[in-house]
Amino acid sequence: DEIKAKAKTAKKADPYAASVDPATQQMIIKAHNDEVETIFDRALTLKPCNIGEQGTCCKNCSQGPCRLPLPKKGIEGKDTRMGLCGATPETIAARNFIRMVAGGAAAHSDHGRGVAETFLAAARKETDDYTIKDTEKLLEVAKYCNVPTSVMVEGEDGQKVQEDRDIYDIATDVGELALAQWGQQEGEVVPVLQAPEARIQLWRDLDVMPRGIDREIVEIMHRTHMGVDQDYRNLIKQGSRAAIADGWGGSMLATDLQDILFGTPYPVQGEINLGVMKEDHVNVIVHGHEPLLSEMIVVASQDPELLKLAEEKGAKGIVLAGMCCTANEILMRHGLPIAGNYLQQELAIVTGAVDAMVVDVQCIMESVANVAMCYHTKLITTNPRAMIESGETIHIEFDEHSALEDAKKIVRTAIENFPNRRAQPIIPNEKEQMVVGFSQEAVKYHLGGTFRGSYVPLNDNIINGRIRGIAGVVGCNNARTTHDEGHLIVVKELLKNDVIVLTTGCNAMACGKAGLLTPEAAKVYCGAGLAEVCETVGIPPVLHMGSCVDNSRILLAASEVVKAGGLGKDISDLPVAGSAPEWMSEKAISIGHYFVVSGVYTVFGVGLPVTGAPRFQKYLFEELEDIYGGMWDLEVDPYEHARKMIQHIDKKRKALGLDK
Ligand code: XCC
Known part of the structure; x- marks a missing residue:
């Protein structure tokens, strides 16, 4: 009741400014009607700290926090700002x-x-x-x-x-x-x-x-x-x-x-968006990151005894759907559906159809515990590293030595909760088909078993210009910017300009929801060269390579492209660029930095906490190029973001002598 009372008086997000995804918009409206507050509403009232945003707030000792914002007039002469200890x-x-x-x-x-x-x-x-x-x-x-x-x-x-x-x-x-x-x-x-x-x-x-x-x-x-x-x-x-x-x-x-x-992923079909849930089924959402848990839940959800129990409770079956990177893991290997990306986690519960949300680690908002209390959803934590004090969260610990038993207990809890639904669920109709599962092994296989010299090899198509370059577009959603909008504009601009896109994480899900992960998307969104290659091979122009840890697959693919020859000696020679248009997590910074030091020009959207330290920013954005061949950049406008990536790809093509 207290949570609902707070939601009643809180500012309410404009659903159409908050997201470009119709299912998300519909559920934001339902949340407002149900007097349930979500991250989209909180983003209106809780504004970020201007100094933290610039990266210049130091709280590494108790003499501070020392806050060093850029002076309003800019820096005139020598920058004399320093913390108590003298830190610049x-x-x-x-x-x-x-x-x-x-x-x-x-x-x-x-x-x-x-x-x-x-x-x-x-x-x-x-x-x-x-x-x-x-x-x-x-x-x-x-x-x-x-x-x-x-x-x-x-x-x-x-x-x-x-x-x-x-x-x-x-x-x-x-x-x-x-x-x-x-x-x-x-x-x-x-x-x-x-x-x-x-x-x-x-x-x-x-x-x-x-x-x-x-x-x-x-x-x-x-x-x-x-x-x-x-x-x-x-x-x-x-x-x-x-x-x-x-x-x-x-x-x-x-x-x-x-x-x-x-199992190594190979192309498989799947479905995505909140519409994958079914009103007359027990709906279990697995949310988080580690497939150790979700793989066992997959097995448990197909257990005949549990299916029988579901029937006894009045359900027609069990829908197991993923959220965030756990979703990518079970999608890539089993073709199981995805309910949504990071910013849709509260909204899945708002449908009123989620009988249990099972979480492990990373990207789980504490607020799902509050939202779950407003419906009948059981929120179940499973990892000793990640418990939630809020709400009525239950903890069923998952141990690899009794994995299947633990998983069955979790699924049973969901089934037993099915009769407790408080109102008729409202599940959006939106769901999209997609073809996913492009490990570097699968990419290689589809391109003729090699990156050079036979069927439709990638390198040869880059050399002949049908494919202008490769982009890795990855990363989160961020409530400070319109959900999925940056992802989709950046990717579509790249495709239009014949840049093939490798994707993981929440970007992959944004692309999936917008229909970009289908072979048919090639004709609609790509330039003539890229469309021709995709149509010949029968692949989508955006290749879903998995979860965030699977960004390592992108590194290996880049390494293989170098080793196949014809495009220089190092990753920094390749016509490639990286991007995270809607990043928010620390993991994204680590990913961005390993892309950069691997030789890739990498652009982030939203903002980077470096702008309050101009010399440091210059070091990241310019000087690193001389050291690693890759560098950071920040571009909030998604069109300009894509243009800068293409410009870098063209610079590399020129250096390789591919375009005069
Ligand atoms: Fe970011 Fe990794 Fe989380 Fe999605 S799930 S919000 S880290 S993109 Ni991996």
């Missing part, structure tokens, strides 16, 4: 920036660690619920981990012969080596060695090769403690090490080991 705006902004890298890298990498632990349990046959599914991928990962896949044994005739090792023995060695990457103190994080040779050499020369995943994150926390590293260039150097340890380390291991456990 540059030091403060750089410290804040790499703390975001640390937060993002920690989130991705801790996810990866959990996967590695479960992987090892599966390899050692300590759990029946997880097995080694994709042996082909295991052998590939074993190769880069230097784990032998065969041994010499003595044959019957006394001669030495080569014998394949047992798959589970190989997996155990891979799992042990993988898990060791987190605590490693010296040397180089192993998966990083899949980068192009020139990039590896550059990182060695710059002394930014990550030694161990955890070590680099911890060192950020040390260096940004009061009175340690006070040189923005040196701070960014450590940010680079940690970001590489994320993209080419923790995230990459998460993706690879998940592929081995659950």
Whole structure:
């Protein structure tokens, strides 16, 4: 009642200014009618802090917070702003920036660690619920981990012969080596060695090769403690090490080991938007990030006993739909539907049709607990790292050793809640079809098994100009900007200009909802060259590569394009650009930074907390190009955002001698 009373008097968001997605608009209106406040309403009253927005608020010790906004008149002469300890705006902004890298890298990498632990349990046959599914991928990962896949044994005739090792023995060695990457103190994080040779050499020369995943994150926390590293260039150097340890380390291991456990994605059809829920079914939403949980919920939701129970409770079946990156994981591997992206999490509950929302880690708004209380929805936390005090949240802990049992308990809770619906649900009609599942293995397969020299190879089409370049457009939604609008404008502008788009995360979902993830979209949205390639191969012009940890797939695809030849020696030579038009999470900053230090020009929308420190901003936006071949940029206008990316792609084409 208190929550509803507050909502009654609060300012209400204009649904059409808040989102371009009709299902979202409809549910914002329903929330207003139901007197339920959502993030869209709160964004009207709670304005961001101007100084924090500029990146120049320091709260790393208790003598502050020291706040150093840009003077209204701008800086005249020498910039004399400093905190109590003398920290310059540059030091403060750089410290804040790499703390975001640390937060993002920690989130991705801790996810990866959990996967590695479960992987090892599966390899050692300590759990029946997880097995080694994709042996082909295991052998590939074993190769880069230097784990032998065969041994010499003595044959019957006394001669030495080569014998394949047992798959589970190989997996155990891979799992042990993988898990060791987190605590490693010296040397180089192993998966990083899949980068192009020139990039590896550059990182060695710059002394930014990550030694161990955890070590680099911890060192950020040390260096940004009061009175340690006070040189923005040196701070960014450590940010680079940690970001590489994320993209080419923790995230990459998460993706690879998940592929081995659950299968490498290949093209599959799916559906997206709130309309995937069914009024007469039990609706379970899995929200968060880790497929360890959602994979088991998939199995549980198909359990005959539970389906029977659902029927007994008056439901026609069970709909399992995903939200945020968990959604991408189960979509990519099983074709299961997606209910929506980040900004739709409260609105799914507002339909009144969600019998349980099951969450694990990352991007889960605490407010879903309040919204759930306004309906009948059970909010279930499952991870000991992520509990929610608000509302009436229940915690059913998920343990990899009793995974299926735990998952069944969760699904049973949802089914038993089905008869408790308080009113007739209102589910928007909107849902779109899509073709997804483009791992780098699938992209390669669809382009003729190679990036060069046969069927419709990618590199040759870039060289001949049918494809102008490649863009990685990824990242979140952000309530400070119109939901999905930036994503869609940037992607459509790129397609129009023959730039093929690789996508992950919430951008992928925005594209899915707008019908861009279908082969038919090629004809409608692409320039003639790109349309021709997509139509010949039968692929969508926007290739959905997975969740946010799967941005590592984009890195590997870029690395493969370099290795296939004809387009320079390093990722920084390629006609490629990166973008996150609606970013909001620290993970996005870590992703952005590993794109940049991998040699990619990367543009963010919304805003970047660097504008209060002009020298630091110049370092990120301009000077990094001379060091890494990639640099940051900020562009709020989505048309200009895409134009800048295309301009960079053209610059690279020219440098390669492709366009005179
Ligand atoms: Fe961002 Fe990663 Fe979260 Fe969506 S889910 S809001 S981090 S894009 Ni991954």
